[in-house]
Amino acid sequence: PLTGTKEMFARAYKEGYAVGAFNVNNMEIIQGIMEAAQEEKAPLILQVSAGARRYAGQTYIKKLIEAALEETDHPLALHLDHGQDFEICKQCIDGGFSSVMFDGSHLDFEENIAITKQVVEYAHERGVVVEAELGRLAGVEDDVHSEESIYTDPDQAVEFVERTGCDSLAIAIGTSHGAYKFTGEARLDFERLEKITNMLPEFPIVLHGSSSVPQEFVEMANKYGGDIGSAKGVPEELLRKAATYGVCKINIDTDIRLAMTAVIRKHFAENPSHFDPRQYLKPARQAVKEMVQHKIKNVLGCSNKI
Numbered sequence: 406p407l408t409g410t411k412e413m414f415a416r417a418y419k420e421g422y423a424v425g426a427f428n429v430n431n432m433e434i435i436q437g438i439m440e441a442a443q444e445e446k447a448p449l450i451l452q453v454s455a456g457a458r459r460y461a462g463q464t465y466i467k468k469l470i471e472a473a474l475e476e477t478d479h480p481l482a483l484h485l486d487h488g489q490d491f492e493i494c495k496q497c498i499d500g501g502f503s504s505v506m507f508d509g510s511h512l513d514f515e516e517n518i519a520i521t522k523q524v525v526e527y528a529h530e531r532g533v534v535v536e537a538e539l540g541r542l543a544g545v546e547d548d549v550h551s552e553e554s555i556y557t558d559p560d561q562a563v564e565f566v567e568r569t570g571c572d573s574l575a576i577a578i579g580t581s582h583g584a585y586k587f588t589g590e591a592r593l594d595f596e597r598l599e600k601i602t603n604m605l606p607e608f609p610i611v612l613h614g615s616s617s618v619p620q621e622f623v624e625m626a627n628k629y630g631g632d633i634g635s636a637k638g639v640p641e642e643l644l645r646k647a648a649t650y651g652v653c654k655i656n657i658d659t660d661i662r663l664a665m666t667a668v669i670r671k672h673f674a675e676n677p678s679h680f681d682p683r684q685y686l687k688p689a690r691q692a693v694k695e696m697v698q699h700k701i702k703n704v705l706g707c708s709n710k711i
């Protein structure tokens with residue numbers, strides 16, 4: 406069944422783990438994630454970005470997730486990732502999403518508060534929860550590009566949550582979107598996270614840009630004709646540690662892309678005569694499943710939590 410995230414996050418907070426929020430763009434990705442979550446009996450958030458809606462089409466992506474809901478009794482939340490304005494959030498709320506993000510991180514503080522509040526009002530009247538964002542992540546998304554990150558100010562975070570009534574808050578403490586997160590040593594500002602957690606007790610914190618960029622996939626892709634250079638993500642131990650604080654939702658997209666691409670490149674290199682998409686999409690789907698299962702078990706700590 407389709408669920409919200411309120412109870413999911415309350416338990417994650419109490420028990421010191423995080424729920425994985427995985428970006429979905431096509432059938433194979435959805436199937437791989439679903440298999441992993443089911444085997445692990447793990448709470449799950451499937452999230453859809455504006456890019457995903459453009460790629461697959463709003464109707465297709467929605468129907469694919471409905472298929473997942475119909476085939477299993479596994480509970481999952483359907484979340485809009487990085488909603489840019491009130492209108493997109495409204496569309497998704499009206500279209501049956503159980504959770505939406507309004508991303509006003511590029512706006513000034515007051516403007517971010519004003520629109521977040523508007524989304525919260527509309528969403529709450531309809532039983533939908535709202536994630537907001539304060540602070541800015543560096544990195545690339547289809548729709549937002551930021552050179553520099555601005556870490557979340559703890560005092561502002563408290564004021565923001567009080568004034569908007571949002572249900573969860575994405576913060577900036579050193580993660581970033583994409584495959585090139587750190588040039589030197591990877592580090593997150595745990596002092597800041599701890600401060601925010603202490604000042605907002607029991608309030609769910611969200612970490613975007615939390616792919617680990619597994620080196621096995623980078624090496625595999627590069628070995629079989631790829632050129633993705635020295636990509637680097639958030640080390641798993643740091644994510645594990647973040648999950649024991651107030652972090653209840655950890656966003657992962659890049660690792661899905663890398664897993665599929667690495668395995669497909671290898672498949673093509675080893676099977677130059679193959680041309681049936683099922684021949685390479687099947688191992689790609691399997692790679693997504695194994696990667697997600699590993700995260701759930703060893704990084705997020707949310708196995709057997711449903």
Ligand code: G3H
Pocket residue numbers: 428454455456457486487545546547548582658659
């Ligand atoms: O936050 C960014 C996500 O990875 C979604 O990326 O907008 O290219 O689908 P996208």
Ligand code: 13P
Pocket residue numbers: 428486487581582583584612613614615616617656657658659660
């Ligand atoms: P990654 O690019 O680290 O996978 O982050 C995904 C994300 O934050 C989606 O909102």
Ligand code: ZN
Pocket residue numbers: 487582613614656
């Ligand atoms: Zn994000």
Ligand code: NA
Pocket residue numbers: 417418421422423647648649650651652653
């Ligand atoms: Na947690």
